[in-house]
Amino acid sequence: MSGDILRSGSQTSGPLKPPGIDKKSLHLSHLPERHIMKPSTFPRTPGSVDPNNPPWPAFRGYHTYSFANATMGVRLPTILSKAIQDVLMTVNTLSAESLIIDLLGCVKRMEELKAELEGNGVLRYIKDDGEADVALWNKEIAKYFLGKDFMNATWLFAEAYKYRRLRECFTLSQHWADYDVFFRQKCDTFSRSTDAVFELSCRFVEPFMHAAHISEGEKLDAEKLMFHELTQICLWGNSTDLSLLINMTEEQIKSLQSTGGEALAQTEKNILGNHTEQLWDLVKKLKGKTRGGRIDFILDNAGFELYCDCVYADFLVQMGFASQVRFHGKRYPWFVSDVTKKDWEWLLNSMVYGRLFPDVTEIERESLKSLGERWKEYERNGTWIYEQHPYWCTGYTFWDLHSEAPDLFLHLSKSDLVIFKGDLNHRKLTYDCAAPASTPFSVAIGSMASAPGAPPVCSMRTIKSDVVVGLGKNGDEIAANLNKEEDGWKISGKYAVVLLSGGRPGEQVRFA
Incomplete structure (x- = not known):
């Protein structure tokens, strides 16, 4: 303390006061109002957002x-x-x-x-x-x-x-750069999905044809119903995530993969944020294009989920909604069960040539073979294309895709619909952070919705981690009630979302 304030030998009692200033003359009303400092407010401004x-x-x-x-x-x-x-x-x-x-x-x-x-x-x-x-x-x-x-x-x-x-x-090895430590698991899980695999192969072995003598309106109604059911099958196929099914029994896996109509009706109520109707409105407009539009799948799990994705893509092609489907997988083994090129080729070839299911009937085996042959023909004629960009195996979120992988963003901007499958893709879309459940999906995904040229983006995800957005205006209340009533609801895979962002299609892509 300064010697001007506390002189040597002075006697003090109580708080010290600067000399010559009477406490009564300190008029605080002349000072700015007091401000209570608050913690950083969220969401952060775009300029202060970064991977950490x-x-x-x-x-x-x-x-x-x-x-x-x-x-x-x-x-x-x-x-x-x-x-x-x-x-x-x-x-x-x-x-x-x-x-x-x-x-x-x-x-x-x-x-x-x-x-x-x-x-x-x-x-x-x-x-x-x-x-x-x-x-x-x-x-x-x-x-x-x-x-x-x-x-x-x-x-x-x-x-x-x-x-x-x-x-x-x-x-870093000399001979084993392409080794996949998860390949055995992925193959084994698909081979234990017998009931669900053949339920779908027997239904879709023949190209779909409408009943004779029905109107165009009735055809569209039938297609809409099929679209809703197949969207759910594509969605719930994500339940079999190997990184979460470490100790799951075969019966439990079968339960997760149930594709019966009654099961789908029961699970629809568990889609907490459901934009399926808006998705249908977008997809049906693609039929007006020449032979349909381009649809991209950012793939998640190999095996049964990939099989469901292909059934869904096959339907979109057959109905004229898609003229081309691009499937985006990973360059190397990633998050246990994510699709690699090896997984893609293994699925199609095992359907046509494999003997994974020894206990099925010859009719069932032929249905799977015929389905696989049709999908391989899609590949040969360019209707289906498999791709693998390095960006999918990075630590960056998709908020940074526009800046860190501009070539990929430009490529996706040419798509009429980009479907992101699964929990990891959803986490990367939404920056994997504690956004309120009421946060609109288009806000939560940042530049993937707001950047000029951003394509329409759909996230199909069964909820297996903490981030939850897109539940609507009452989303915070819905999440709060589930927190009270159902511990672990965010990681159980019981609930799901189908969320859509319209993006900014047609605008010229710009990079700063």
């Missing part, structure tokens, strides 16, 4: 109330353990010493990754393993996650980073 600071608060592994905590602490180590077991099964089938030693090197790197995950290690840079995405990953780490660990980085980035590190375990 989403529009609303991020979910992070140390949040014990969120599914992020269970994922980072339990699910991911379990997934890695099963992946190591898969590789060791392969080691036991090898005879060449060089292959064995090389693959055991992959196992050692996987074990080191698992130890880092369980010990909450700091996120290091991706090693230069020859992949084209190394610079993109390391740029994001350097700018937003330097010094962050698995638990305090955003859940979305930390989880994606773990799968890129898993990829690194194999790309």
Whole structure:
């Protein structure tokens, strides 16, 4: 304290006052009004949003109330353990010493990754393993996650980073860069989906034809009913997510895959945000185009869900809603069950040539073969196209697609409808943050709705993680009631959303 205020040897009692100022003469009415400082308000302004600071608060592994905590602490180590077991099964089938030693090197790197995950290690840079995405990953780490660990980085980035590190375990090897530690699981789960697979193959083996002598209006009504039912089948096919079905029995899987009309009627009430009618209005207008429009699927899970996606796409082609369907998969194994080119080829070829289902009738087997042959013909003539852009396997959300992958954004802008399947794609669309449930979908997905040229975007997602938006004006109340009445409703897969953003189609795409 200054010597001008407290002189040597002075006696004081009570608070000190500056000399020469009478407390009574301090007129606070001449000062600005007092302001109570509040925490940062949400959503953040677009200029302050970045991968470590989403529009609303991020979910992070140390949040014990969120599914992020269970994922980072339990699910991911379990997934890695099963992946190591898969590789060791392969080691036991090898005879060449060089292959064995090389693959055991992959196992050692996987074990080191698992130890880092369980010990909450700091996120290091991706090693230069020859992949084209190394610079993109390391740029994001350097700018937003330097010094962050698995638990305090955003859940979305930390989880994606773990799968890129898993990829690194194999790309640093000499012989095993294309190894898929999840392939056995994906094949096995589809082979245990017998009832649902043949329920659909027997219904759609023959190209659809309307009943004779019905009016155009009656045809459209019939198509609308089929569209609603197939949209639900495509939606609930997402229930079989392998990363969540670690210990599920075959009977439980069959229950999730039920495609009967009565089951669909019961599940429709669990679609909390349901834009299916608006989706139909958009799709039926595509029929007015020459042979239909272009529809893109951003794929999620391999196996049964991919099979349902193909049934849905087949219907859209047959009805004249789509002249071309583009399927977008992952370049390498990702989030356990996501579709890769290998999974795509395996599904079509196993339908035509495989013997996955030994206990079915010859009629059922032929129905699946015929369906597969029609889909392979779609591929040959360019009606169906499979693609894999590197951006789908990054830690960035789709808010950044416009800036980080302008070529992909421009490509998607030419689509009449882009359907994002599944929970991970939904998390990336919405920045995986704690937005209010009443937040409109078009607001929650940022530039994927607001940027000039943004295509119409639909998210079909069974709810398996914390982010929930698009439930309408009463959405916050709906979510609050479910929080009280049904613990774990956000991760059970019991509820779903079908959400649509109209985008800004037809406008010229611009990049700053």
